[in-house]
Amino acid sequence: MGSIPQALWKAQIPLHITHPSHPNTPLITSLPRFSYLALLVPRCSAFFRTPISAFHHEDLLLRNLPLGLLVDLYQPSLPWRLTVSDGDSWDIGDTFLNCVKEADFVRYGNAKRIMSLSKSDTSTLWNAVQDNDYPSFQKVNAQLLNAPAALRHVPLRLYIPSSPPKSSSPSPPASSPQPPAPAAAATQEPSTGAFRVLQTLVPPTVPGTRNTPQTIGQALRANLPALFPSSRDPVLANVVLHGSPVPFAAPLEDLMREAAYPDGWLCLTVVLL
Numbered sequence: 001m002g003s004i005p006q007a008l009w010k011a012q013i014p015l016h017i018t019h020p021s022h023p024n025t026p027l028i029t030s031l032p033r034f035s036y037l038a039l040l041v042p043r044c045s046a047f048f049r050t051p052i053s054a055f056h057h058e059d060l061l062l063r064n065l066p067l068g069l070l071v072d073l074y075q076p077s078l079p080w081r082l083t084v085s086d087g088d089s090w091d092i093g094d095t096f097l098n099c100v101k102e103a104d105f106v107r108y109g110n111a112k113r114i115m116s117l118s119k120s121d122t123s124t125l126w127n128a129v130q131d132n133d134y135p136s137f138q139k140v141n142a143q144l145l146n147a148p149a150a151l152r153h154v155p156l157r158l159y160i161p162s163s164p165p166k167s168s169s170p171s172p173p174a175s176s177p178q179p180p181a182p183a184a185a186a187t188q189e190p191s192t193g194a195f196r197v198l199q200t201l202v203p204p205t206v207p208g209t210r211n212t213p214q215t216i217g218q219a220l221r222a223n224l225p226a227l228f229p230s231s232r233d234p235v236l237a238n239v240v241l242h243g244s245p246v247p248f249a250a251p252l253e254d255l256m257r258e259a260a261y262p263d264g265w266l267c268l269t270v271v272l273l
Helices: 004-010 037-048 067-073 092-108 112-116 117-130 133-144 216-223 252-259
Strands: 010-018 022-030 052-058 078-084 156-161 186-188 193-200 238-239 266-272
Touching: 004 133, 004 252, 010 067, 022 037, 022 078, 067 156, 067 266, 092 112, 092 117, 092 133, 092 252, 112 133, 117 133, 156 216, 193 266, 216 252
Parallel strands: 010 078, 156 266
Antiparallel strands: 010 022, 052 078, 156 193, 186 193, 238 266
């Protein structure tokens, strides 16, 4: 039986992609949960014979996030029907590595581990995501997670919808280049108004204790008490990770090591009950 990370890397999202000029000629494909839609730009441009760089879910321009996280956010029926168009382009590789550096900073208070990697190892991280190559990724990522320094905080982002997804079908199994402010939570409000992102410094152990692991439920209650009045059970809202509800008793550090996205971030989507 494979490990949780191996299963997550193997997971695929089926896609049905159309262009306004070719509404009856869809590109039918699938993409790994840990991949990015931007990696389909060359293929889509060749298929539709026109430059494209933007992906839309219904009328919503999708942000530059891992595909699995987008699925958790919008809960589409599958295959996910997307449309493409021309728009602003970006370097997804640079965006990914900036997220990796930020996650490293959050974990240890500095980015020494990622900055000390060889150029080859740094390239391997992004190449592994492009190639969906978990063994190659894990060899380098283990150096980042198993540092001699003590883990200070868990890189955690909570995605809170400002309105419920239009599709109610269940889903199948972010990025700033600068380190976060060390004092308080950072809240980002996207221009679309579809969701906001809560990012704060969350220690792996319960504050005031030495070695008591902090659970997801405790972190949720501490940072979003209005939505999570209980640290043991979902009352008003739940959180979803990789298409599944997360047990409130799950230790944060264990979840980070087993189920974080390749950029190092543990991304939980809040779902109102």
